[in-house]
Amino acid sequence: MQILILGAAGMVGRKLTERLVKEGRLGGDAITRLVLHDVVEPERPQASFAIDTLNSDFSIPGEAAKLVASRPDVIFHLAAIVSGEAEADFDKGYRINLDGTRFLFDAVRTIGDGYKPRLVFTSSIAVFGAPFPEAIGDEFFLTPLTSYGAQKAMGELLLADYTRRGFFDGVGIRLPTICVRPGKPNKAASGFFSSIIREPLNGQDTVLPVSTDVRHAHASPRSAVNFLVHAATIDTSKIGPRRNLTMPSVSVTVGEQIDALRRVAGEGAVARIRHELDPNIIRFVEGWPRRFDANRAESLGFRAEASFDEIISIYIEDELGGVVPA
Amino acid sequence: MQILILGAAGMVGRKLTERLVKEGRLGGDAITRLVLHDVVEPERPQASFAIDTLNSDFSIPGEAAKLVASRPDVIFHLAAIVSGEAEADFDKGYRINLDGTRFLFDAVRTIGDGYKPRLVFTSSIAVFGAPFPEAIGDEFFLTPLTSYGAQKAMGELLLADYTRRGFFDGVGIRLPTICVRPGKPNKAASGFFSSIIREPLNGQDTVLPVSTDVRHAHASPRSAVNFLVHAATIDTSKIGPRRNLTMPSVSVTVGEQIDALRRVAGEGAVARIRHELDPNIIRFVEGWPRRFDANRAESLGFRAEASFDEIISIYIEDELGGVVPA
Numbered sequence: 001m002q003i004l005i006l007g008a009a010g011m012v013g014r015k016l017t018e019r020l021v022k023e024g025r026l027g028g029d030a031i032t033r034l035v036l037h038d039v040v041e042p043e044r045p046q047a048s049f050a051i052d053t054l055n056s057d058f059s060i061p062g063e064a065a066k067l068v069a070s071r072p073d074v075i076f077h078l079a080a081i082v083s084g085e086a087e088a089d090f091d092k093g094y095r096i097n098l099d100g101t102r103f104l105f106d107a108v109r110t111i112g113d114g115y116k117p118r119l120v121f122t123s124s125i126a127v128f129g130a131p132f133p134e135a136i137g138d139e140f141f142l143t144p145l146t147s148y149g150a151q152k153a154m155g156e157l158l159l160a161d162y163t164r165r166g167f168f169d170g171v172g173i174r175l176p177t178i179c180v181r182p183g184k185p186n187k188a189a190s191g192f193f194s195s196i197i198r199e200p201l202n203g204q205d206t207v208l209p210v211s212t213d214v215r216h217a218h219a220s221p222r223s224a225v226n227f228l229v230h231a232a233t234i235d236t237s238k239i240g241p242r243r244n245l246t247m248p249s250v251s252v253t254v255g256e257q258i259d260a261l262r263r264v265a266g267e268g269a270v271a272r273i274r275h276e277l278d279p280n281i282i283r284f285v286e287g288w289p290r291r292f293d294a295n296r297a298e299s300l301g302f303r304a305e306a307s308f309d310e311i312i313s314i315y316i317e318d319e320l321g322g323v324v325p326a
Numbered sequence: 327m328q329i330l331i332l333g334a335a336g337m338v339g340r341k342l343t344e345r346l347v348k349e350g351r352l353g354g355d356a357i358t359r360l361v362l363h364d365v366v367e368p369e370r371p372q373a374s375f376a377i378d379t380l381n382s383d384f385s386i387p388g389e390a391a392k393l394v395a396s397r398p399d400v401i402f403h404l405a406a407i408v409s410g411e412a413e414a415d416f417d418k419g420y421r422i423n424l425d426g427t428r429f430l431f432d433a434v435r436t437i438g439d440g441y442k443p444r445l446v447f448t449s450s451i452a453v454f455g456a457p458f459p460e461a462i463g464d465e466f467f468l469t470p471l472t473s474y475g476a477q478k479a480m481g482e483l484l485l486a487d488y489t490r491r492g493f494f495d496g497v498g499i500r501l502p503t504i505c506v507r508p509g510k511p512n513k514a515a516s517g518f519f520s521s522i523i524r525e526p527l528n529g530q531d532t533v534l535p536v537s538t539d540v541r542h543a544h545a546s547p548r549s550a551v552n553f554l555v556h557a558a559t560i561d562t563s564k565i566g567p568r569r570n571l572t573m574p575s576v577s578v579t580v581g582e583q584i585d586a587l588r589r590v591a592g593e594g595a596v597a598r599i600r601h602e603l604d605p606n607i608i609r610f611v612e613g614w615p616r617r618f619d620a621n622r623a624e625s626l627g628f629r630a631e632a633s634f635d636e637i638i639s640i641y642i643e644d645e646l647g648g649v650v651p652a
Contacts, residue, residue: 090491129567141467143486143568150487154480160469161476165416241455242469 001029004067006058006104007078009038011181012122015225016076021047026074027233037067038079059100064107071111074232075119075168077104083126084188086148097151105158109167116168119159120231123174123244125217127153130287138246138296145287156244163243171231172244176292176304179218180315189284193218196254197261197312200272201325209278212255215290219249219304220314230302238300248304250311251291260308264316265324327355330393332384332430333404335364337507338448341551342402347373352400353559363393364405385426390433397437400558401445401494403430409452410514412474423477431484435493442494445485446557449500449570451543453479456613464572464622471613482570489569497557498570502618502630505544506641515610519544522580523587523638526598527651535604538581541616545575545630546640556628564626574630576637577617586634590642591650 003026007013017036024031024047033050036042041055056063058079068075079100080086086093101121108117128136129145144150156172163170181194185206192209193216199206219227227247239245252260262270294302305311316324329352333339343362350357350373359376362368367381382389384405394401405426406412412419427447434443454462455471470476482498489496507520511532518535519542525532545553553573565571578586588596620628631637642650 139467141465142483144483145490145567147487147491150483153483157468157470157476157479157483161473164471165473241471 001026001031001074002033002035002070002072003031003074003076004035004037004072005076005078006037006067007076007080008036008042008053009040010078011183012178012221012224012228013038013042013076013078015221016078016228017042017045019225019229021045021051024048026229029073033070035067035070035072058104059095061103064100064103065110067104068107068111071115071117073117075104075108075117076228076232077101077119077121080122080152081148082188083146083148086151087146090147093147093151097148098154101155102158105162105167109162116166118232118236119168119170120228121155121159121170121172122228123152123156123172124149125174125176125246125289125292127156127174128289132289135291135293136246136289137293160241160243164241169236170243171234171236171239173227173231173297173302174244174246175224175227176217176219176247176249178221178224179311180319181221182315182319189281190288192281193254193257196257196273197315200261200269201265201312201316201320203272203325205272205274207274207276208254209276209281210254210285211277211282212258213253214285215251215253216285217249217251217289217292218308218311219247220311222314222318223247223304227302234300242296245297245300245302246292246294247297248294248302249292250305250308252308257308260312263309264312327352327357327400328359328361328396328398329357329400329402330361330363330398331402331404332363332393333402333406334362334368334379335366336404337509338504338547338550338554339364339368339402339404341547342404342554343368343371345551345555347371347377350374352555355399359396361393361396361398384430385421387429390426390429391436393430394433394437394443397441397443399443401430401434401443402554402558403427403445403447406448406478407474408514409472409474412477413472416473419473419477423474424480427481428484431488431493435488442492444558444562445494445496446554447481447485447496447498448554449478449482449498450475451500451502451572451615451618453482453500454615458615461617461619462572462615463619486567486569490567495562496569497560497562497565499553499557499623499628500570500572501550501553502543502545502573502575504547504550505637506546506645508547508641508645515607516614518607519580519583522583522599523641526587526595527591527638527642527646529598529651531598531600533602534580534599535602535607536580536611537603537608538584539579540611541577541579542611543575543577543615543618544634544637545573546637548640548644549573549630553628560626568622571623571626571628572618572620574620574624574628575618576631576634578634583634586638589635590638595651
C-alpha cells in the first residue's frame, strides 16, 4: 500500500507519520511506500518501508499531478493555510485552500483508468459560524465567518461531489480544536486552550485571557490521528453521500479544563495560570462552537476522549514521557 | 443607476429586463444604463434609458473585468450552466458555475477604490439533497446531490465571504422550481411540473410521468423577478452575515396542481393530461425537496404566491394575454 500525505510537516501530519511508521500497516495492508509532502521539506523518519519527502507548492498548476502520478492508494490531504493567515492574505488563502485542494482533486480525477484512491480531507469546525445552538448537530448548516472556514466548506462540497461522481473515495473530517498542542505558545486566538495546560505542566507561567465559563470542544492530537486512520480504513459504503463528518470531541468549560489540570498535576500547576482578560480574544471566542452532537461520526466508529482528564493524560504520555512534573 | 445582468438571455433574465424597462427605476433610483450580458447576445428592448447588449464567455479570465469596469451599481448574476448540462459536462459546469462566478466576484473585488455594488446571485434549491425533513427550514444543511447543486452552494459560500470582507454587498436567493415556465416543453426532468399546466392551457396533450402524490415547491416567473428586485433593493443590514436565503414558494402535490388547473380551466384541460409513469423521472423526483419553511426570507419581505391557482392565473395573465382558453 502506497500512502501520500500533503501537509506532512504540520503537527498533525508529523504525528500521523509517526503512527504509520510505528505500525507499518494501515488497516489490513502493509505499507510499501510513504510520500511526505509539504511546502517545506518534511523530516524523513527511519522506517521499515520506503519514505520519500517532497516539497513544492501544490497550488501551482501541474504540481499536484506529480504527487499522484504514482497512484497512491490513500491520500491524506492536511495541507492548508491556517485561519489567521487566510484572513490576513485573502489571495493566498483561496489559492492554497481552495485552488490547491481542487488541483489535487482534479489531478486524481484526470488519471482516470480505474484509479480511485481513498482521499481523507481535514476540514474544521471553522465551517460553523455563530449564532448556533448550544450543541451543533449533524444537520446544522455551514455559515463560516472566516475565509478559512469558507474555503474548508468549499473543499467539503468538492470532496462530496467528486466522490459522488466516482473520481475518488473521499471522507472529510471536521476536526475540533486540537488540545493539548505540543510545542511553544503560538499567537492563534485559540492558543490559550492548550497553553493553560501545557505551560503549567512544563513549569511555566501562562495567561488565561477569557472567562472560566467559556465552553469549547476539544480532542487530543492522538485522537486527530485516530480520526485520520479510521477515515482511511472505514467501509465508506456505510457513510453514504454525506461524506463530511463532524468529529467527536470533549466539550468542557475553561474552568473544567483547570479542574482537570488540578486533579492531574495539583494546585501548584493551577497557580501558574494568571487570569488577565483580553477583549479581542473574548470577542473571537464568542463566535466559536461550544459543543457538538457528533452522532454520525460516533455511529461510524470515530472516537475521541471521554474526559478532559484523559486529554491531559495523553499529553503527558505522548509529550512528557509519561511523567507528571512535580 | 447602472445595472448589469449576467445571464440576461435566459427566461428569468428576459423577464427581469422587461420589468426594469417597464418601470424605468429600481428602488428609488432612475435607471440610466442597463447592460445585458449572456454567452449569446441578448435581445435589446426599447427603453427610456441606455441599454447595451454584450456577449462573451465570462469564465475566460479577463472577461468579467470588462463587464464591471463601468462600475454598475447593481449586478444580477443569473448566468449558469443548468443542472443536466453540468452533470453531463463536468468541466464545463465547474468552469462556468464556479470559476465564472469567482472571476466575476474577483473582478468586482479588484476594482477596489470604494466600489461596492449590490450583487444578487441566483442560487437554487438544488443545494439541498435528500433525505430531508418534510419541510426544509432555514438552518438545514446543504448536501447537494448534483454537480450543479455543489457549484451553487460554493457560489453561496463565496458570496457570503466576499460580502463579509466588504468587497460587495451580496444577496444570494435560492429559487424554487419556477412554474409555469413559458415556452415549449423541454427535456429537464422537472419539466412536467410546468407542462401539465402549460400544454393543456394551450390546447395540447401532455404526459404526467409521476404519481399525483408527488409534492414540490413552486413560484411563478413573476415571483422570481420580484425576488430579484427585492434582493437588489432591500436594506441588507437587516440580513446580517447569512446572505443566502431560501425563497418562499407554494408547496403542492401534482394532484393539487391538477385540481387548480380544473378550477381555472375546466375538465377539458385536465383531460389533456395522460398519466404514463416514467421510472427515471420518478427516481429523480424522489430526491427533490417537497416543502420549505422560508421564514427568514418571508420576514425580510420576500413574497411568493399564496396558492397554485394564483400561479396559473399569473401564467394566463403574463403569457396568454389574460385569456383562459375555451
